[in-house]
Amino acid sequence: MKILLVEDDAALADGLQHSLAEIGFDVTLATTFSFADSALRTQAYDLMILDLGLPDGDGRDLLSQLRQRRSTLPVLILTARDGLNDRIGGLQLGADDYMIKPFELRELEARVQALLRRSLGGHGRTLALGPLRLDSFQHQFHLQEAPLLLPSREHGVLEALMLQAGRVVSKERIAQRLAVGAGELADNAIEVYVHRLRRRLSPAGIRIRTLRGLGYLLELDGDAASRAES
Numbered sequence: 473m474k475i476l477l478v479e480d481d482a483a484l485a486d487g488l489q490h491s492l493a494e495i496g497f498d499v500t501l502a503t504t505f506s507f508a509d510s511a512l513r514t515q516a517y518d519l520m521i522l523d524l525g526l527p528d529g530d531g532r533d534l535l536s537q538l539r540q541r542r543s544t545l546p547v548l549i550l551t552a553r554d555g556l557n558d559r560i561g562g563l564q565l566g567a568d569d570y571m572i573k574p575f576e577l578r579e580l581e582a583r584v585q586a587l588l589r590r591s592l593g594g595h596g597r598t599l600a601l602g603p604l605r606l607d608s609f610q611h612q613f614h615l616q617e618a619p620l621l622l623p624s625r626e627h628g629v630l631e632a633l634m635l636q637a638g639r640v641v642s643k644e645r646i647a648q649r650l651a652v653g654a655g656e657l658a659d660n661a662i663e664v665y666v667h668r669l670r671r672r673l674s675p676a677g678i679r680i681r682t683l684r685g686l687g688y689l690l691e692l693d694g695d696a697a698s699r700a701e702s
């Protein structure tokens with residue numbers, strides 16, 4: 473799920489970008505009006521988080537231009553301006569929600585997910601890799617049409633891999649997904665979870681490849697991939 477984060481405050485932008493990436497979003501950061509404008513015209517996003525005070529323009533102009541192009545992209549405004557007129561003005565220009573700085577990160581994440589749920593018509597997005605499916609909002613896996621119930625850490629590992637299927641996911645990223653500090657996980661804990669997941673997934677033609685020193689990669693095994701192509 474792709475988010476365009478428009479924010480010129482470097483510390484805030486950095487924190488937001490990391491925490492949204494940790495929960496599985498693909499975040500593009502725009503620190504200027506002009507970068508955000510060209511990103512919106514050339515890329516498809518699922519949601520925009522928009523700061524109003526930008527060094528080279530006003531976020532409200534970006535929003536009104538977006539709506540003039542009849543885009544229905546969900547927009548969450550972030551603003552330090554807490555005047556009632558600013559809030560009403562932002563909503564009138566077509567924002568879907570707004571938050572006043574400073575805010576709690578968890579509340580922002582919850583609002584982002586609520587907006588996405590609404591824009592997807594109440595259904596989560598389903599990610600699929602061959603016979604494996606993940607409903608990214610219900611956090612539910614299905615394997616060959618049957619619910620795949622996993623212990624919570626195995627579930628977390630598989631979710632981290634599935635959100636980046638076909639790409640390498642580092643152990644650090646997986647540990648972040650499990651919401652535990654690296655010190656709290658035994659050295660080989662992730663390897664153990666991966667080993668257990670392999671036993672469940674390999675009969676269905678899905679494998680977790682180890683890339684030594686880099687991390688893990690979830691993919692269809694060769695046979696399954698060529699069957700899918702034919």
Ligand code: CA
Pocket residue numbers: 479480481523524525526
């Ligand atoms: Ca700003």
